[in-house]
Every structure is written in structure tokens, then in C-alpha cells.
Amino acid sequence: MIPCYNEQGVIGHTAGVLLLELDNMAKNGLVSTESYLCCVDDGSRDGTWEEILQTAQADKRVRGIKFSANFGHPNALMAGLLGNHHEAEILVTIDADLQDDVSVISEMMRQHHLGKRVVYGVRLERHVDVLPKRIAAHFFYKVMRAMNRRTIEGHADFRSADARVIADLERFHEVNVYLRGLFPLIGYPSTEVHFTRLDRHAGESKYSYGKLMSLAWQGITSFTTTPLRMVFYVGLIMFLVASLVGVWILWAAWRGNPIQGWASLALMLTTFSAINMVSLGVIGEYIGKIYKEVKRRPRYIIETTTTHGG
Numbered sequence: 001m002i003p004c005y006n007e008q009g010v011i012g013h014t015a016g017v018l019l020l021e022l023d024n025m026a027k028n029g030l031v032s033t034e035s036y037l038c039c040v041d042d043g044s045r046d047g048t049w050e051e052i053l054q055t056a057q058a059d060k061r062v063r064g065i066k067f068s069a070n071f072g073h074p075n076a077l078m079a080g081l082l083g084n085h086h087e088a089e090i091l092v093t094i095d096a097d098l099q100d101d102v103s104v105i106s107e108m109m110r111q112h113h114l115g116k117r118v119v120y121g122v123r124l125e126r127h128v129d130v131l132p133k134r135i136a137a138h139f140f141y142k143v144m145r146a147m148n149r150r151t152i153e154g155h156a157d158f159r160s161a162d163a164r165v166i167a168d169l170e171r172f173h174e175v176n177v178y179l180r181g182l183f184p185l186i187g188y189p190s191t192e193v194h195f196t197r198l199d200r201h202a203g204e205s206k207y208s209y210g211k212l213m214s215l216a217w218q219g220i221t222s223f224t225t226t227p228l229r230m231v232f233y234v235g236l237i238m239f240l241v242a243s244l245v246g247v248w249i250l251w252a253a254w255r256g257n258p259i260q261g262w263a264s265l266a267l268m269l270t271t272f273s274a275i276n277m278v279s280l281g282v283i284g285e286y287i288g289k290i291y292k293e294v295k296r297r298p299r300y301i302i303e304t305t306t307t308h309g310g
Contacts, residue, residue, distance in 0.1 A: 001040065001092065002014065015059070018094075024106070030109040038065065064306040065079055089163055090109065092160040100156075100198075101195035105160070108160040117188035118165055118183055119192070121192075121195060122194050123195065124195065151180070151184070155192075164188075175296070227285075238275060
């Protein structure tokens, strides 16, 4: 399954590399000769869909799904997985830029033959990313591990899973999808394969720092109530601070040395106001997620598909 968003100029190369890998694995008996690729166009604004159509016409092992609008990377993955798990025994998800090393897919298949149900691709090195992005990724995984011990550090969306796992994934109806957390939550025997992140063949990364921050916040608020608990703890700490300040003021007045000036009062007021606003923001985020879940809007809308490569 290959999610695609504004990947014009990349699809042909990506399909060629992956089809060659499928051929090699088929020769080694790791996959069926009927294995295929499915590209999901997540509402691209360039010629991505036209390139998918051309690639599908050139090779019947390429299929395509086109969204009516941009519904996001997780939903593109979900559409590919849920739309194909009735036909495929094992499904692999990989980004179109091929920064994830395709050569480890054969090892994923070997692990499935050994009885593993889910295999996670884990990045050992991110030397192709700029330093701020590497630092941000490292910090994100540390925070997620602290809040949810099932988090797999270095794992993004390069993974393989058998059809039974995807059938169980289909039972999760939540709109706020965070697949990196859902697969470990499902369970079943799993393992990891490790690789070094590669350079993009062409184009630019679609994950800006803003989107990375949004993904991090989605992961935190979708799989843990720790931020809400932290709000409660901060409230207790602020109550303790306020009590101590009150005792200090009374003590100073009793000693005949009342506190002068308004600076300390203004500082306390602004501090408490800021903490209150941040706390309301955290609570509002969770309420917003509940609002989205209650509305039960579809995760995505499919505009059209190719028909088995045509």
C-alpha cells in the first residue's frame, strides 16, 4: 500500500523498484506471483493520479485508489489496507518516496513465514534528515514511550501485517486514526526489522514541522489521557503555591511588614491565567476529539479506482 500526495514524477520510479522487488521475492518463494501494488492518491493537486493511471495501464500489477479530497496520510493507509485485505494474505505499507529501504521487505516476508503477524520497519539512522528534525523525532519518541510503553521507537508507517490483523484493525471505528499506536494495541506476535533511512528519489518531503507537531499531538491525545492528568497535577501544585503565598502574606502582615507594590501580584495573576488557558486548551483538545468521534463522519471518500490495473 503506497499513500501518495503530490508525488508526480515519483510514482513511475517507485512502482518500478517495488515491482522488481516483488519479482525477486516471488522467485525465492516468499510471495505469490499474483502480488500487486496499490497506490492511494490522497487528493493530490498535481499529476499524481494521471501517473498512477499510466503506471497501472503499463503493468496490471498496479492498482489505484483516488480520494475526492485530501483526507490525510493515515486515512490513505487505511483505505489501502481495508480495501485490499480480502484479497491479499500479507499487506505492506510504504511511503512513495522510498526513503524506507525496500530491500528489507523480503526479511519481513521471512518473518511472516516464521509465524509473525506484524513486522515493524524501524529506522536505525536518520542521517538524511536535518539535525532539528532528528532532534524533534527523538524527543517525540521519548515522550510517547514515557506515556505509552507500547510505542516502537524509530517506527513510522513502514510495516507488514497479515490479513487477519487488518480485519481486526477494521473493527476500530475511531475517526482520529493513529496507526503507529493501533498496530501495537492490536497485539499478536510481532517483530522488528531494521534499516537505514535513505534519500528521496525526487520531490520534497510533505511533512513540514507543523505537520510533524500535529502528528505528535495526535499520537499523544489519541492514546493516553496523561495530559489531562498533568492538568490535574498542575492544578494541585498551583493550589499549594497559592496557599504558601497566602500564608506568607498573612505572616508578613502579622509581623508588621506588609508586602508592598503590585509587581508580585501581577506576576501571580498572569502566571495563573496562563496556566488556566493552557489547561483549558488541553481539555478542549480532548473535547474536540470526542466531538469528531460523535459526528461519525467518514474517514475518506473514494472518487474513483482503477480496475485491477486498468
